[in-house]
Amino acid sequence: MGRSLGAEPRRPALAPLLLLLGLTDTAKKNFGGGNTAWEEKTLSKYESSEIRLVEIIENLCDSSNFECNNMVEEHEEHIETWWFKWKKKYPDLFKWFCIETIEVCCPAGTHGPDCIACHGGSERPCHGNGHCDGDGTRSGDGSCSCKKEYKGEFCLECSDGYYNSYRNDTHSVCTACHDSCKTCTGATNTDCKDCKEGWIRNEEACVDVDECAVEDSPCRTDQYCLNTDGSYSCKACIYAILKMIDLLFYFSACDPSCLGCTGEGPSKCKSCISGYEMKDENCTDVDECTLSEKMCIRENEDCINTPGAYKCACSVGFQDSDGVCVPTVKAEEEMSANASLPNAHEDL
Numbered sequence: 001m002g003r004s005l006g007a008e009p010r011r012p013a014l015a016p017l018l019l020l021l022g023l024t025d026t027a028k029k030n031f032g033g034g035n036t037a038w039e040e041k042t043l044s045k046y047e048s049s050e051i052r053l054v055e056i057i058e059n060l061c062d063s064s065n066f067e068c069n070n071m072v073e074e075h076e077e078h079i080e081t082w083w084f085k086w087k088k089k090y091p092d093l094f095k096w097f098c099i100e101t102i103e104v105c106c107p108a109g110t111h112g113p114d115c116i117a118c119h120g121g122s123e124r125p126c127h128g129n130g131h132c133d134g135d136g137t138r139s140g141d142g143s144c145s146c147k148k149e150y151k152g153e154f155c156l157e158c159s160d161g162y163y164n165s166y167r168n169d170t171h172s173v174c175t176a177c178h179d180s181c182k183t184c185t186g187a188t189n190t191d192c193k194d195c196k197e198g199w200i201r202n203e204e205a206c207v208d209v210d211e212c213a214v215e216d217s218p219c220r221t222d223q224y225c226l227n228t229d230g231s232y233s234c235k236a237c238i239y240a241i242l243k244m245i246d247l248l249f250y251f252s253a254c255d256p257s258c259l260g261c262t263g264e265g266p267s268k269c270k271s272c273i274s275g276y277e278m279k280d281e282n283c284t285d286v287d288e289c290t291l292s293e294k295m296c297i298r299e300n301e302d303c304i305n306t307p308g309a310y311k312c313a314c315s316v317g318f319q320d321s322d323g324v325c326v327p328t329v330k331a332e333e334e335m336s337a338n339a340s341l342p343n344a345h346e347d348l
């Protein structure tokens with residue numbers, strides 16, 4: 001006699017089972033009409049059928065679990081015995097087969113040849129905060145590998161960086177400390193026992209170290225220092241804006257005239273390299289040629305301002321000859337030509 005089924009709620013589950021039996025068409029026909037008697041008959045037959053047994057054996061292990069599949073294959077006759085003889089008395093196949101008959105498994109929370117309790121007890125091995133070595137098998141030593149928040153033989157204590165937010169004899173909950181604490185007794189930065197690197201203790205709490213506030217910036221001169229909680233970073237002074245709109249590219253940079261900067265962009269120079277001066281918060285080229293002190297002192301030479309510097313060069317019509325500006329050959333010719341002409345204006 002098969003078990004009777006609660007027809008209504010179990011009906012949808014019948015479809016895949018009947019498919020297995022190759023009764024798809026019949027199933028469809030009968031499901032619509034709700035032929036319950038037919039269903040029950042088919043199902044009870046199926047429940048104790050060899051097809052069902054094969055299906056159970058096939059699904060006992062994960063297909064990728066080689067060891068488990070091997071074991072099942074090796075002990076297939078046991079399972080058959082259970083199916084035809086012990087199923088009613090011992091409905092839990094896993095328990096009957098793996099734990100009691102072939103003695104490969106142990107009940108959850110126990111381990112070793114005699115299935116003894118894991119550390120912390122079989123009810124909640126490792127107090128629920130770790131994994132018991134050999135849990136559910138005939139091997140292992142029952143010791144605990146704690147989750148990262150926990151430590152100790154029984155996973156009741158908190159790791160560094162965590163504190164007990166709840167604790168009694170059997171339960172322990174460890175919660176992360178504030179970012180600034182290496183170890184702590186509570187959740188905020190006033191509960192730190194030790195500060196983490198990058199943080200320093202003032203009277204009551206661990207506070208961020210401002211690495212950028214020091215005279216000597218930890219960054220290169222073409223970078224500025226950006227303080228962050230627990231650390232700092234060095235950012236490039238130069239910044240670029242790439243605009244793909246209208247295929248225009250804008251490139252803007254903290255000018256090479258910057259000697260260190262306090263932020264991104266050309267207006268954030270700390271000071272200027274020589275040849276530049278700070279004007280309206282920008283490093284601007286100094287026009288040496290307009291300074292009251294004359295830069296180019298030779299005769300017949302001009303001062304030419306350049307970005308960050310200046311040049312002295314012979315005036316038009318003159319050329320450099322051993323450090324002296326002398327009239328060019330062409331100019332000389334013109335001059336002599338002029339000299340040889342009768343002076344038309346002399347009489348005026």
Ligand SMILES: [Ca+2]
Pocket residue numbers: 198208209210211227228229230231232
């Ligand atoms: Ca910092």
